[in-house]
Amino acid sequence: MPTAALATTAPVADTSFVNTIVSFIQDGGSFMYPILLVLAVGVAITLERVIYLQGVKSKNRRIWADIFPLLTKAQFRQALELVRDNDAGIARIIGYGLERARSSRRFEDVELAMEEGLMEVLPRLETRTGYLATLANIATLLGLLGTIIGLIVAFTAVASADPAQKADLLSASISMAMNTTALGLIAAIPLLLAHAFINSMTTKIVDSLEMASVKFSNAYRLAASQQDQRRPDAE
Incomplete structure (x- = not known):
């Protein structure tokens, strides 16, 4: 008997929750739908950024595990062959440095080449992340605008209503108008948290x-100094 009772009450609770959400959105008026659209776009950007950054992190770890032993052994030619056709961010940066090391022995030139590679990789990591904060602000402003317009409509309707019903009509209208502010904040807070989380991942x-x-x-400095030390011995 208890199991059967739980089976019959659970769907009722789920249906009541869904009906409450639908009623909440419908009562808020037309501004609820742009806020939901902003939230949907923000969620899509968040998922895309998290998946992309996780992929970048795993690629960088794999290529670094392969290339670091070559760097410690000063096998720069083999390391260059390994990173030349790899699209991982760390491979591009190391590749820039190795290519410059072939034409210049100055440490400053190699470091500048790697900084150039880092500047090329950074925009890809930060793409669309800033949109999340913007969408959070838009959701909040849409909620406030919807509330203000709802209050204007409510006071206009109450002005021509029966005096005995004004209090009830005004309280109901204000309650509906505040739904847009509530939904705007419900959308903005997760988007701001997602923005902070993705910024942390990027950093x-x-x-x-x-x-x-x-x-x-x-590793390059050590290898170059060792080569310089061996030359007098060879001579």
Whole structure:
């Protein structure tokens, strides 16, 4: 008997929750739908950015695990062959440095080439992230605008209503008008949190790229100094 009772009450609760949401949106008026559209666009951007950044992180880890042993052994030619046709961010940065090292032995030139590679990678990591904060602000403003317009309509309707019904009509109209502000905040808060989360992911990836650049520079300096020390012995 208890199991049967739970089975019969659970769908009723789910249906009541859905009906409450539908009624909440319908009572808010036409401004509810642009806010929902803004929220949907923000969620789509968030999912795309998270999937992309996770892919970038995993690619960078794989290529770094393959290339770091070559760098420590000063096998720069093999490392260049490994990163030349790879589209990972860290591969492009190391590739820029290795290509410049073939034509110039100056450490400054190699570091500038790697900075150039980092500047090329950064826009891809930050693409569309700033839209999330903008969409959060738009959702909040749409909610406020919907509330203001709803209040204007409500007061206009109450002005010509029966005096005995004015209080009830005004309270009902204000309650409906406030739905847009509530939905605007419901949409804005998750979008701001998503913006902060994606910014944090991007910062961690950039920090790892900069650390890899430093490790490559140190390995290149060590290899160059060792080659310079061997030349007098060979002579």
